[in-house]
Amino acid sequence: MTVDTVKHAAETPEHPQPWAELGLRGEEYARIREILGRRPTSSELAMYSVMWSEHCSYKSSKIHLRRFGELAQQTPVGKLLAGMGENAGVVDVGQGYAVTFKVESHNHPSYVEPHQGAATGVGGIVRDILAMGARPVAVMDSLRFGPAAAPDTARVLPAVVAGIGGYGNCLGLPNIGGEVVFDPAYAGNPLVNALCVGVMRHEDLHLAHASGVGNLVVLYGARTGGDGIGGVSVLASETFGDEGPSKRPSVQVGDPFTEKLLIECTLALFAEGLVVGIQDLGGAGLSCATSELASAGEGGMHVVLDHVPLRDPTLAPEEILMSESQERMMAVVPPTAIDRVLEICARWDVDASVVGEVTDSGRLTIEWRGETVVDVPPRTVAHEGPVYERPYARPSWQDDLQAAGPSSLARPARADELRATLLRMIASPNLCSRAWVTDQYDRYVLGNTVLAQPEDSGVIRVDEQTALGVALATDANGRYAKLDPYVGAQLALAEAHRNVAAVGALPLAVTNCLNFGSPENPDVMWQFAEAVRGLADGCRALGLPVTGGNVSLYNQTATSAVLPTPVVGVLGVLDDVTRRTPSGFRTPGQTIYLLGTTRDEFGGSEWAHVEHDHLGGRPPAVDLDAERALAEILVRGSRDRLVEAAHDVSDGGLAQALVESCLRYGVGARVTAPVGIDPFVFLFTESAARAVVAVPRSAEVRFTDLCSARGYPYQEIGVVGDAAGTPVLEVREQFSVPLAELREAFESTLPALFAPAAAP
Amino acid sequence: MRIGVVTFPGSLDDGDAARAVRLAGGEMVSLWHGDADLRGVDAVVLPGGFSYGDYLRCGAIARFAPVMQPLVEAARSGLPVLGICNGFQILCESHLLPGALIRNDHRTFLCRDQRLRVDSVATAWTSAYETGAEIVVPLKNGEGGYVADERTLDELEGEGRVVVRYLGGNPNGSHREIAGITNARGNVVGLMPHPEHAVDTLTGPTTDGLGMFESVLGSRVAP
Amino acid sequence: MPRVVVDVMPKTEILDPQGKAVHGALHRLGFDRVVSVRQGKRFEIELEGDLTPEVVAGIERAAGSLLANPVIEEFTIHVEG
Amino acid sequence: MPRVVVDVMPKTEILDPQGKAVHGALHRLGFDRVVSVRQGKRFEIELEGDLTPEVVAGIERAAGSLLANPVIEEFTIHVEG
Ligand SMILES: Nc1ncnc2c1ncn2[C@@H]1O[C@H](COP(=O)(O)OP(=O)(O)O)[C@@H](O)[C@H]1O
Numbered sequence A: 001m002t003v004d005t006v007k008h009a010a011e012t013p014e015h016p017q018p019w020a021e022l023g024l025r026g027e028e029y030a031r032i033r034e035i036l037g038r039r040p041t042s043s044e045l046a047m048y049s050v051m052w053s054e055h056c057s058y059k060s061s062k063i064h065l066r067r068f069g070e071l072a073q074q075t076p077v078g079k080l081l082a083g084m085g086e087n088a089g090v091v092d093v094g095q096g097y098a099v100t101f102k103v104e105s106h107n108h109p110s111y112v113e114p115h116q117g118a119a120t121g122v123g124g125i126v127r128d129i130l131a132m133g134a135r136p137v138a139v140m141d142s143l144r145f146g147p148a149a150a151p152d153t154a155r156v157l158p159a160v161v162a163g164i165g166g167y168g169n170c171l172g173l174p175n176i177g178g179e180v181v182f183d184p185a186y187a188g189n190p191l192v193n194a195l196c197v198g199v200m201r202h203e204d205l206h207l208a209h210a211s212g213v214g215n216l217v218v219l220y221g222a223r224t225g226g227d228g229i230g231g232v233s234v235l236a237s238e239t240f241g242d243e244g245p246s247k248r249p250s251v252q253v254g255d256p257f258t259e260k261l262l263i264e265c266t267l268a269l270f271a272e273g274l275v276v277g278i279q280d281l282g283g284a285g286l287s288c289a290t291s292e293l294a295s296a297g298e299g300g301m302h303v304v305l306d307h308v309p310l311r312d313p314t315l316a317p318e319e320i321l322m323s324e325s326q327e328r329m330m331a332v333v334p335p336t337a338i339d340r341v342l343e344i345c346a347r348w349d350v351d352a353s354v355v356g357e358v359t360d361s362g363r364l365t366i367e368w369r370g371e372t373v374v375d376v377p378p379r380t381v382a383h384e385g386p387v388y389e390r391p392y393a394r395p396s397w398q399d400d401l402q403a404a405g406p407s408s409l410a411r412p413a414r415a416d417e418l419r420a421t422l423l424r425m426i427a428s429p430n431l432c433s434r435a436w437v438t439d440q441y442d443r444y445v446l447g448n449t450v451l452a453q454p455e456d457s458g459v460i461r462v463d464e465q466t467a468l469g470v471a472l473a474t475d476a477n478g479r480y481a482k483l484d485p486y487v488g489a490q491l492a493l494a495e496a497h498r499n500v501a502a503v504g505a506l507p508l509a510v511t512n513c514l515n516f517g518s519p520e521n522p523d524v525m526w527q528f529a530e531a532v533r534g535l536a537d538g539c540r541a542l543g544l545p546v547t548g549g550n551v552s553l554y555n556q557t558a559t560s561a562v563l564p565t566p567v568v569g570v571l572g573v574l575d576d577v578t579r580r581t582p583s584g585f586r587t588p589g590q591t592i593y594l595l596g597t598t599r600d601e602f603g604g605s606e607w608a609h610v611e612h613d614h615l616g617g618r619p620p621a622v623d624l625d626a627e628r629a630l631a632e633i634l635v636r637g638s639r640d641r642l643v644e645a646a647h648d649v650s651d652g653g654l655a656q657a658l659v660e661s662c663l664r665y666g667v668g669a670r671v672t673a674p675v676g677i678d679p680f681v682f683l684f685t686e687s688a689a690r691a692v693v694a695v696p697r698s699a700e701v702r703f704t705d706l707c708s709a710r711g712y713p714y715q716e717i718g719v720v721g722d723a724a725g726t727p728v729l730e731v732r733e734q735f736s737v738p739l740a741e742l743r744e745a746f747e748s749t750l751p752a753l754f755a756p757a758a759a760p
Numbered sequence B: 001m002r003i004g005v006v007t008f009p010g011s012l013d014d015g016d017a018a019r020a021v022r023l024a025g026g027e028m029v030s031l032w033h034g035d036a037d038l039r040g041v042d043a044v045v046l047p048g049g050f051s052y053g054d055y056l057r058c059g060a061i062a063r064f065a066p067v068m069q070p071l072v073e074a075a076r077s078g079l080p081v082l083g084i085c086n087g088f089q090i091l092c093e094s095h096l097l098p099g100a101l102i103r104n105d106h107r108t109f110l111c112r113d114q115r116l117r118v119d120s121v122a123t124a125w126t127s128a129y130e131t132g133a134e135i136v137v138p139l140k141n142g143e144g145g146y147v148a149d150e151r152t153l154d155e156l157e158g159e160g161r162v163v164v165r166y167l168g169g170n171p172n173g174s175h176r177e178i179a180g181i182t183n184a185r186g187n188v189v190g191l192m193p194h195p196e197h198a199v200d201t202l203t204g205p206t207t208d209g210l211g212m213f214e215s216v217l218g219s220r221v222a223p
Numbered sequence C, D: 001m002p003r004v005v006v007d008v009m010p011k012t013e014i015l016d017p018q019g020k021a022v023h024g025a026l027h028r029l030g031f032d033r034v035v036s037v038r039q040g041k042r043f044e045i046e047l048e049g050d051l052t053p054e055v056v057a058g059i060e061r062a063a064g065s066l067l068a069n070p071v072i073e074e075f076t077i078h079v080e081g
């Protein structure tokens, strides 16, 4: 094997290099030569190409994401302990605890190899959280697929779910929520977004810095193999098309067992205060970890590649630097602590090896077999990549799309039509029970899960003595965002915010994963810019910081882009999780209130989708002041124990919320459409800033005062329970459906589509 | 009374087992897979999880851990041992209990609140229950199908060694709805459902699981 | 380098969910002449040094205790190359 | 009755967590001469009627799509009895 050393590179300036194949543009290659004052070695070229890829450098999205940075770095209860730049932002939740959370995409790998792609997506985000010094305590998954009945969805969905479950369950992290959405726009490009949340004491916060000249750089975890070489730049920066399968070899296989040991081992290292800096190895592997650690610290690092434990001894230095082998971490350790570090790794059966040290050279130098193959200023690799101002413009079709509203669509009028519509709606793939998916996830492990699916938010207890806890919800609606990306992003934020408040938690902070098509398409770039602007303005209005997130571009098949899909995750805090509000009706006789204003808003609604396969018009109006007031009412209602059940009203409208609240504990309800509201609109419109609550008679006055005090609209729409006999959901003067019939419709759809076929 | 909870590489519910022991009024002693030492405990819980990733076969590799040597001997001479989920699988692999656990018949991981009937209270871990008591505790596994040859199954039923049985539909294809069994002496019990996750109604569906730990501690006797 | 292969199959009287599933899938693909499918495991073990009878006997012991669970599985061993 | 056996092994370049775990266990049991273990699957497929080349070719197609995941696995097929 002839090695392209720095010396050799300097001597052979004309040597042709495959920069285009590596996804670099001509001017980018020229800039690398200019930075180095010579042509890059093949190892350097590998590093720059992967670190300057869209996935790692955010070159198309950077200028827009700045809007998030401009928000006050402050939550309703305190300062951020770490902001966006880090692996994941860190939020003070009180009592000396800090929480870090982040959502990340693994879309393309999950299309190519659904099981491993989804599994390693979970593994990656968990290491991100771990790298902040936190103990990961829960995961969530936000999933989008093509049509439910499409053959490729039958290939992708069960494998993605098995991959997420297989990895998370084996890691011992409860899965506490997420989404499953179907739309033709995701055929051939599913979205798999994984979220992880971690908890630490304030003093345990660790950041990714390589500081302290002479400190040692330790690589520990799995051995390095040929996994996903170039995976990041190739998989994440090209459109698919029929050449999809040819990318298969660059998929990685995950080993959750090794990751579990990595977690315990890393937490043991933190506990003894042995590390000064830590970084996970994700996309771009060693290229990323070494350059980011170095440029965040003193700026110098020397690495000896020969000391990297290899699974495949034939790997070339370029490949070792690009390898995306999973379950690896890199720590910066004082020489005095190294023996203890290696001891702890051994106790957990984790391979560890000193691969380099921190220097004051201001350069990242990497040697292999005694020769220098990399000698670069680390910042130019990690932080000073190219930045593009991609052209964007409102799509020519946007006006027509908004003009083609749902007003012309035939609406059910008669009682029997409304009843049939309800049953079709709750059985539709986007509204039916997710149990077939979520029953494959362990929600109990660690023993701190207070609420999980199908509740509005997952709730995790943080402290067993004080009952402090956090709540999390993720939401997105690509149909709304297609109609209006600015409003669509705000509606996603509003829904997640509402879901967190519904369980009684005070919303604190926001993470997001922006899934869009090709940034080289001005239409898509406009959708992206609008969504970011909407989300940033929305967070400002709600007084929430964006603590981190992830951008996934090029989500499209040869022919078309996915729906613009800004997935928003909101974190909330409960000072006492014993007062969490569940979503199910339990006590007959309690009064059901509908909070908020109900308008005739069917643009982008599930009703238009299910009944007319229609997408057009404007999404529901968003009113963030109203959302804020509603959240206050829901949180106070929980704090003063005025509400026994609360459920947010969103996709599918009030009807969907009532069905879910009734089926949770098998307790029925009788409701009446207030005078002046058309029953169809009452049941199915998707007006935002609304929730249903069940209030004990004894608390009615105090609860309604709570609403009046904020001038918040509320309507008494019915009572929990029903005339003795079999439980039913009754809409007075319209129809009544036994819960058994509702359950049959609600729960049969996903099993019928995806349950493994029985053997002959 | 001191109850040991063993941690293997890949154990996941060890913290929950420890919490259950505390809530039942016992003193928890953590035991490490690599130490051939039971630290003089009065009973041992093998917790749930994915020891060694559940690679090869669930429990097949953990069985050879140093801690298992003294444990198997002590169990043979009467030490109360409870194997939960992965712990049950380890007990079968160690031949402390008959039969084996295989992939669920529907071939997917299943996490749900499971109704069970306590069929034998003549064990160290179920004496606090009434015979025939119906309880609800979480079930969560991918390889929970209990299998054994007919002779063994008849023997288990004949000797009243089926400890808990699934109610309301067989969740995984287990022979004769068997969810948990005991050895002839009644000191070693293994079951797939997770009693340690049903010890308070904040984080679990019921408190029905507490009885298992209270049984061995003698802190509660059958009403 | 010498290699020992250990094949582990579920005993015929033990039910085999995976095998049954594959059987069903093959039927749906139109392979109606398949009467049964059993799914087992295959281990390829590479050793250094030469394969003395002792070594093979050792692997045999390991197969009976670790690689296969005699309660539900049976195994066969053969040496390659 | 004719039987077709399909052996499915993880590609050598792909990480094999199971084989790795078995390797570790064998070492702890004292088999220090083992240098690598790969764990794969073995399918024993019994068919009725005789094994025409078409049938075998059919099984071969099924193996490549159903029994093995060509992304990470490779398979060999042979006829027994
Ligand atoms: N992929 C998933 N993983 C885990 N939980 C999920 C997933 N998809 C949906 N859920 C859960 O199912 C319930 C219903 O989902 P959804 O209707 O989207 O809730 P909401 O509309 O309140 O956001 C929620 O508790 C959600 O967290």
Ligand SMILES: [Mg+2]
Pocket (backbone or CB within 6 Å): A179, A474, A475, A476, A495, A650, A651
């Ligand atoms: Mg939702």
